[in-house]
Every structure is written in structure tokens, then in C-alpha cells.
Amino acid sequence: MTDGGDMVGGTIAVPQEGSLxxxxxxxxxxxxxxxxxxxxxxxxxxxxxxxxxxxxxxxxxxxxxxTKTRLALAAGTLLWRRFNARIVALVESDAFLGMSGASRLERMLRLYAEGYVENAGFVLFIDDLDGLLVTEGAPVDAIAAYGREVDSFYLIFADAYQLGIQDGSVVREVDFPVFYRSVAHALMGVAQKLSRGEVIPSDDFSTGAQELECIVDMAIHALR
CATH class of the missing domain: 1.10.10.60 (Homeodomain-like)
Structure with a gap:
């Protein structure tokens, strides 16, 4: 999931793709x-x-x-931009602007869950890149640019949460940064495990997409 959209004049500002x-x-x-x-x-x-x-x-x-690590980070930034295009299309839609805060959160989370299932190769690449950065370290400047792309929609999530508090669709107040990170990490963690494939018999990933949906259900239920 993705720190950077904002509300501007009643519309939602989203990151724009340009030259890397x-x-x-x-x-x-x-x-x-x-x-x-x-x-x-x-x-x-x-x-x-x-x-x-x-x-x-x-x-x-x-x-x-x-280094190849820097090149992989640049490639990761590009791939996140492309993956995030679906989120851009959603948050720029009139339908999204008409939703309650909780419904905005739910729709965005479900779109991420669906995207991870549909783009298993991308998820596996992220898993590879995470491992590379852990073992080889990462240049501060390169990792910062990559991180901004990964978290480019954080403020839109936070705005949806605040809207939910105001409109009553979110009835439980939480430490939102912790909530966001927990859900984001849970979704990506399960998606990466699915992309790597079954290791032990009890893994049984035949219902893997439902596991991601279950995480979204629990997250939204916790707020509603």
C-alpha cells in the first residue's frame, strides 16, 4: 500500500507519473x-x-x-507507479468522492488486495527487492525515492479515515499510522507468501485471494 496524495479544493491530488x-x-x-x-x-x-x-x-x-541495487530500486519505483494507476483511477472518480469515509477505505484496500492477486509477478519482484535491500543495504537517496512511491497514497487513506470519523461511518478511533502500517504489511506479507508458493501441506493457497479479503474484512470491521 501506498505517503503523498492530498485534498485540494474539494478534489483529491494524486501523484503524477513523469520521467524517473x-x-x-x-x-x-x-x-x-x-x-x-x-x-x-x-x-x-x-x-x-x-x-x-x-x-x-x-x-x-x-x-x-x-549498482544493480540502485537500478532495481528505480525499476521498483516504475512498477509501483504502474500498479498504482488503478488507485489513481479510483480516487479521481466521482463515485469515490461520493462515498463515506469507511467505504473509501474499504474500496481502496480491496483494490490493493485484488491487484496483488492479479499481479503475482510484481509481488514476487517486491519480495526479491526486499531481500536484496536487507542483504546488501540500500543507498539512502535511492530508497527514499522508492519509499515515496510505495507510500504515495497514505494521505488519501488518512483523509478517508478522518472523513469517516466526521460522517460517522468510522465509529472506533485508532492510531491511524499504526493501523495503516499493520494492514499494509499484512496484505503484502500474505501476498508475497502466495507468490512464493506453498511450502508445507497446510499452506493450501487454493483460497489465497480469500485470505487477503479476510484481512480487509477484519480491518474495516475494526473501524465500523
Whole structure:
């Protein structure tokens, strides 16, 4: 789930997609890297593979990104932007603006749950990237930009919660940042486990989508 939309003049401001690098050739390299990471997994993609796919010299690629970790973070930022497009479409709709606060929260959470099921490759990439950042560390500047994209809708969630308090659709006040992080981590954690596949017989992911729906149900029930 995603810290950055806001209410402006009665409408909801959402992040806008633009160039990631300010250089069309490097944007193309990031796009190629994202495709390769989704296809082969991060560990199996070399910088030379990306350079060849993007039609740039590998030295040029290293001058811009210096490490595969930085390139993977840029690719992750791009993939989150694309994943978040469905959320942008929702929060810009008249139907969303007509919902109660609790209904806004529920609809956004369900859209994330549905998106994780429909984009298992993306979820598996995020799992790979998390592991890479834990084992190799992450440059502060690169991780900050990536984090902003991941949390780009936090303020829209927070605004929906406050609206729910005002309109009565949310009847239980909570520490919202803790609530948000708990639900976000629970959804992504289960989605990542589903994307990795069953490990022990009791995993039984045949109803995996329902597990994500159950998390949303419990979260909304806790507020209503």
C-alpha cells in the first residue's frame, strides 16, 4: 500500500507519473530492467542483460546507476507507479468522492488486495527487492525515492479515515499510522507468501485471494 496524495479544493491530488531519471535513454533502461526482473527474477539478471535490452553501453548504465541495487530500486519505483494507476483511477472518480469515509477505505484496500492477486509477478519482484535491500543495504537517496512511491497514497487513506470519523461511518478511533502500517504489511506479507508458493501441506493457497479479503474484512470491521 501506498505517503503523498492530498485534498485540494474539494478534489483529491494524486501523484503524477513523469520521467524517473530525466534522461529518455535511462528511462528506457529502467523499463527494460523492470521487464527482465519480472521475467527472470532480480538475481538472474545482469547489468549487461539490461544494457543490451535497452541498447545502451553497460559502462553508461553503471555511470548512471552504479549498482544493480540502485537500478532495481528505480525499476521498483516504475512498477509501483504502474500498479498504482488503478488507485489513481479510483480516487479521481466521482463515485469515490461520493462515498463515506469507511467505504473509501474499504474500496481502496480491496483494490490493493485484488491487484496483488492479479499481479503475482510484481509481488514476487517486491519480495526479491526486499531481500536484496536487507542483504546488501540500500543507498539512502535511492530508497527514499522508492519509499515515496510505495507510500504515495497514505494521505488519501488518512483523509478517508478522518472523513469517516466526521460522517460517522468510522465509529472506533485508532492510531491511524499504526493501523495503516499493520494492514499494509499484512496484505503484502500474505501476498508475497502466495507468490512464493506453498511450502508445507497446510499452506493450501487454493483460497489465497480469500485470505487477503479476510484481512480487509477484519480491518474495516475494526473501524465500523
Amino acid at each position: 531519471t530525466g534522461d529518455a535513454r535511462m528511462d528506457r533502461a529502467v523499463e527494460c530492467a523492470a521487464g527482465l526482473f519480472l521475467e527472470r527474477r532480480i538475481a538472474d539478471v545482469r547489468m549487461t542483460d539490461v544494457a543490451e535490452a535497452a541498447g545502451v553501453g553497460v559502462a553508461t548504465l553503471y555511470r548512471r546507476f552504479s
